[in-house]
Amino acid sequence: MTSGGTSEQPVAGTPATHGNRVGGGLLDPKQLIRSLPDALRKLDPRTLWRNPVMFIVEIGAVFTTVLAVADPSVFAWAITVWLWLTVVFANLAEAVAEGRGKAQAAALRKAKTDTVATRLVGWTPGMAPNAYRTEDVPAPQLKLGDVVVVEAGQIIPGDGDVVEGIASVDESAITGESAPVIRESGGDRSAVTGGTKVLSDRIIVKITQKPGESFIDRMIALVEGANRQKTPNEIALNILLAALTIIFLLAVVTLQPLAIFSKGYQAAAPDTGAITDAGVTGVVLVSLLVCLIPTTIGALLSAIGIAGMDRLVQRNVLAMSGRAVEAAGDVNTLLLDKTGTITLGNRQASEFLPVEGVTASEVADAAQLSSLADETPEGRSIVVLAKNEFGLREREPGLIPHATFVPFSAQTRMSGVDLTPEDAGPAQRIRKGAAAAVMKWVREHGGHPTEQVGQMVDEISGIGGTPLVVAEHIEGQVARTLGVIHLKDIVKTGMKERFDEMRRMGIRTVMITGDNPRTARAIADEAGVDDFLAEATPEDKLALIKKEQEGGRLVAMTGDGTNDAPALAQADVGVAMNTGTSAAKEAGNMVDLDSDPTKLIEIVEIGKQLLITRGALTTFSIANDIAKYFAIIPAMFAGIYPSLDALNIMRLHSPESAILSAVIFNALIIIALIPLALRGVRYRPASASKLLSRNLWLYGLGGIVVPFIGIKLIDLLIQFIPGIS
């Protein structure tokens, strides 16, 4: 059932005009307060142990609480309070990061209204509307493989693929984009999402979701961070942080005999709040430990990961795994398919070119006949052009007796029809498709494609068009080519600039297409990709990805078709277009709701930003801890070894105030860095080594200088607290 291909099809790639939830540089204090209950809940050791650094701080806080109760002092209680605050601040970072997805989850839940579906019983493709029965079932009861009909004004009851018809659909419930999109059977724009609304026409949809596993369900879980798992990189960093924690634990423990020995050796030295004849007090030991272990990055690590995912959601990209986001940051090669990705994708027939001895009308007639059951946009456009230019009637496929339609496949790269006339005349077979495929078919049936066909094919290819050769084989004769159909497709605007940007980021772009090498070259040149692969079958795409992945290189791929699915699954970053087929969406590890293939540039940027932010804050955290070491130790021991006084460059008020200041600074720096962790370090295209050295300087040096200033300022303030010596 062809509904005509003349409908205006919106251009994929219009960026979503989502509400700006990013916020400015500063953290809204209200956000902190709102997330406080969640942060307190996260104090539960059963959840906190997953974060080894903060878990140690919590154990330390429990320990100093016991000590402060047993032997109360202003100092002991002040330290205890600030240790607990350290853990709460860390939890707060994570809770705030998670909280940002909550509003969106609530909006998505609203889209999950329970509709009633009209299920078709005994339906087969091409069946007339009165040949099957319908029944009403509640949407949640739909099973995988059920077929439903959805008409204008109705909500689509579940995720699926359009198997018949074409409709405009309002997907704003999931994309936030109010412009309607076209969903149609046959092509690469067949997937529909439950909860979206059909605005016009009528479509038959085959349900592809299992009950309770809808796209919206998964989206909700995703934006809420419900099933977020640590990525391998995060786990590795956590192990490193845990190892550092153990090293510092040992360092602090060995400090004790040193302190006892020193105190005995320098018998004349007075007791201080930090060191007595019994050695360093428990409270001070814990404080030292907490200051030295990498609490800053330990507190912010998880928030950085969640924020990275969230930044993608804000760009209308759903990443199914954190690992994919990280991989995006390290991508070396980007593979894009041609039709619908680099070009607009509504390849339309524009001309029927006959070979000598054949009329254009004859080519049109054969082309139309062979396309009657062709549900691809190309096939439909051929039927429409033949009708408009030659007045050929649209023929219902069911009305032609003894016709067997041969559907298009990416492997054969042709489609057509086999006709057996009723009057027992010779059988006729018509094929149309990629030049190489059809010419091979002609030769296999005794024919010889003329040179003229080759010239026409080259001419169309040379200007970036897709030539479809039309051929016929009548029983008892040799096959012959009738002519060529010119399919026109347009390269999307702004592609060259985007690919230039990719090149600056160090990413190689490769276009892959099932089209012939000439067309491929013309489009590749116009779009400005680095390389291309033509006449690619799905297997070729997969093989290319595997080859690119050799030696540990990471490959990203965008695609929308079922024939892209194997490649999407193999790619390290597989971005499926939301408009694509369900198979493509299942295979990839990201879905772009805007169906904009150049979105990969932003995805790569966000991935890089995530990696850079994590690296920068790790550098800052470790530099920070080293600085604290030099702030506290001289202050502690200066009373015992007056000669150490030369090292005591910070001139802190007393050992006690030095330690308390360091603990307070250690806690406050977490809060101060939450906005940076959530927003991410700024990223501009540059080589990886340049970025690395720049960040080492900035965050390494900053990490050393900032605590000196911060601790000094806090020390100046707290010396006035009564009870602090």
Ligand SMILES: Nc1ncnc2c1ncn2[C@@H]1O[C@H](COP(=O)(O)OP(=O)(O)OP(=O)(O)O)[C@@H](O)[C@H]1O
């Ligand atoms: N409906 C059709 N009937 C016959 N031949 C077709 C049809 N659609 C496309 N073709 C031919 O088959 C070739 C391969 O199609 P395929 O969909 O695999 O790749 P493509 O659309 O050209 O490129 P891409 O991989 O970028 O989508 C096309 O280049 C075209 O020559």
Ligand SMILES: [K+]
């Ligand atoms: K620390």
Ligand SMILES: [Mg+2]
């Ligand atoms: Mg295609």
